[in-house]
Amino acid sequence: MKQMKRRTFINGKIFTGTSENDFVDSLVVEDGKIVSAGGDPGEIVDLKGQTVLPGLIDNHTHPKYIADALHGAACTPPLVNSISELQEALRQTPEYGQGPNVWIEGWGFDESKLAEHRSPTRDDLDQVSTTQPIFLYRSDCHSSVGNSRALELAGIDEHTPDPAGGKIERDASGRPTGFMREVAASQLLIRAKSALSYENDVANLVKSSDHYLANGLVAIGEMMGRLHPYASLSLYQDAYKAGFKPKSAIYYVADELSGPLEIAKGDRLRVAGLKVFMDGSISGETALMKEPFPSGKKGVSLTSAARLEEIIAYARENGLQVAVHAMGDAAIQRVIDVCRDLDPWLAGQPSVRIEHASLLSDQMIKELKAAKIGLAVSTQPIFFFAEEESYQQFLAADQLRLAYRIKSLEEGGVLFSLSSDAPCTPWAEPDSPFYGIYAAVTRRTASGGFINEDEGISVPQAVLAYTRDAAKMGGFVNNGTLTPGKDADFVILDRDIFAQKAADLAQVKAASTWIGGEKVWSREAAK
Known part of the structure; x- marks a missing residue:
């Protein structure tokens, strides 16, 4: 016995x-x-x-990207503030000088924070290396930059068409600049990178285990599950065999579905849901807005109401949660309008959750609460903490007042959790829950200002949003509280x-x- x-x-x-x-x-x-x-x-x-x-539970993060970032260069403030510093950071990575098939990687740049006030280009990255491929994530993890070798391996040239939902930026002559706008375009580089290094990807994920544990995180939501060039489930299964420890819930990007999905249901590792992109980001001026940004831009629409309905029907049939990226108020409203009268299909957790929900009016918060399906929000105060300048620059005053209304969600009775979206923000410790708690409580930013100070919550409320409520949000049924069972x-x-x-x-x-x-x-x- x-x-x-x-x-x-x-x-x-x-x-x-x-x-x-x-x-x-x-x-x-x-x-x-x-x-x-x-x-x-x-x-x-x-x-x-x-x-x-x-x-602690980080319901919305990108462990594959974190695993890559841990051996790559953090191109974020306060470490990197110019393109020349970014280039030097890339030269300091262990991969630099390791051979033509070894990728050099970096993450976290925000052109508004660089001295040049522009994004780096393939030519900038070529000054680091022309023989090794280089992949550099923008802070929102929607867009990226590759050098000439990376573009070559991905088969990208002046004749390559833009993928649906993404754009390959080009100069006046039609030559790709290396900047890949939005997720669909970035995936062209990511697939080329991953196709060369499955064993390295497994090893890097295993090495990242202590990173989560050092932050007190025992469970994570993988919000960018992929089916190509390999299934994320396989990556995690092999990583667990080799010693990866945090519990994991995988959310596959819905647009990659083309047939039946292998669904794993377990306490330590499970396929939990589908990820949908409704729009882009505030800092990229691609969030879908009811009223235009002061620049006149209204953002991008990446998923129609009809397509969202199709994804929800698939999720209902397969017992999966739907996690919808929606930053702009028009994108959030579209999710509310599609879902408000639907019956829930999951017990003990929301059937549909909205990721970010960056801009919320009083009326929208009431609609979230009133929705029959029980809409919930996973939001990230680390964004306004690290990106105050972008929010101040790109949002009008009345739009900024709607940003990250965490206290209003609490008072409105809407289930919410705090999370990181790491490494998709320009800060050197993007997934520290303690920075997230600090931002949620104080509303202070890294540059010393405040964003909507009256939306601060208490320390216990912030802790609950990383524990009890995060467990409810992500379906971690055996976590969240220290109670019998x-x-x-x-x-x-x-x-x-x-x-x-x-x-x-x-x-x-x-x-x-x-x-x-x-x-x-x-x-x-x-x-």
Whole structure:
């Protein structure tokens, strides 16, 4: 008979995650689960007053991109502020000089933050290397830049047509500049890159495991699942065999579906849903707007109402959640209008969730709450934290007042979670939940300003949005709270997050992260 392992954690400040004010001082774990107190305490772990949270959950991130970014160059402030600094950062990557089939990668540039106030081009990247392919993600992860070697491997030249929903930027002579606008165009480079390096992709994902654990993250939502050149499910299955630890939920990009989908249902790894792009981004002036940007642009429409209805029908038939990227208010309104009268098909989690929901009016928040289907929002305060200049520049004052209305969602009774969309924002620590909490509470930005300061929420509310509500949002049914029956997945902090001055919240770190009642990472051991 299997020996049941029992541990009792004592003398702690343990946030159970059931409400804003529920704390206990001890926790009993048996065979990887939270159990009620009583009986043999087993091994005693003295927390010595440390603060414990339920394991944090990042419902909207891009682990494949993070895995690439961890060995690539962070081309973000405060590290990179010009194209010349960007070029030098790329030269400092371990891949530089490794051979003609080894890709050099970078991420996070925002042309508005570069001294030149323009995007880098293939010619800029060719100054780093013409023999190695270079792939550089823009901060929104919608657009990208490749050098001449990358374009060659992807088969892109002056005769290549623009893909549906994307644009290959060209100069006056028709020569591609290297800038690939929106996801469909960027995928031309990504597929060429991934086709050469499946084994490297697996290895990089495994190496990224500690990155999540170091942030106290025990579960993640992969929001860019791919079927080409290989299925993301295969990538994750092989990564788990090699030691990847966080629970994962894969959302496949709906436009890649061309037939039956292999659907895995498990606690640690599952195919959870479909990802739909309604529009672009605020910082790229491609979010779909009810009223034009001050520049006159109205953004891009990437998915029609009729197509969204088709995707929802497929998801309903296959028991999948639909996660809809919608930043502009017109894009969000389209989702509301399509979904408001639909019956839900999933139990215990939203059938349809809106990603970002960057601009929300009072009326739209009421419509979200009233929708029969139970619409929910996964939003990212790290965006306005890192991109204040873009929001100030590209939005009119009345539009800016609608940005990231987190407190209004809370008061309106709309289920929401906080997440990162990492690495799709120009900040060196894009998926730190503690920066996300700092931004949600203080509304302060990296440049020292504020965005809608009256939309700040409390620290416990922000923690719940990374734990209890994130679990509801993403279908992580065994996570979210530290209550009997849940998995013993939790994070011990290096300081009491509930006692910090608001200005110091971003400095909070994980001291150790536990999965199934076992310590899987500690800051002390990682030194």
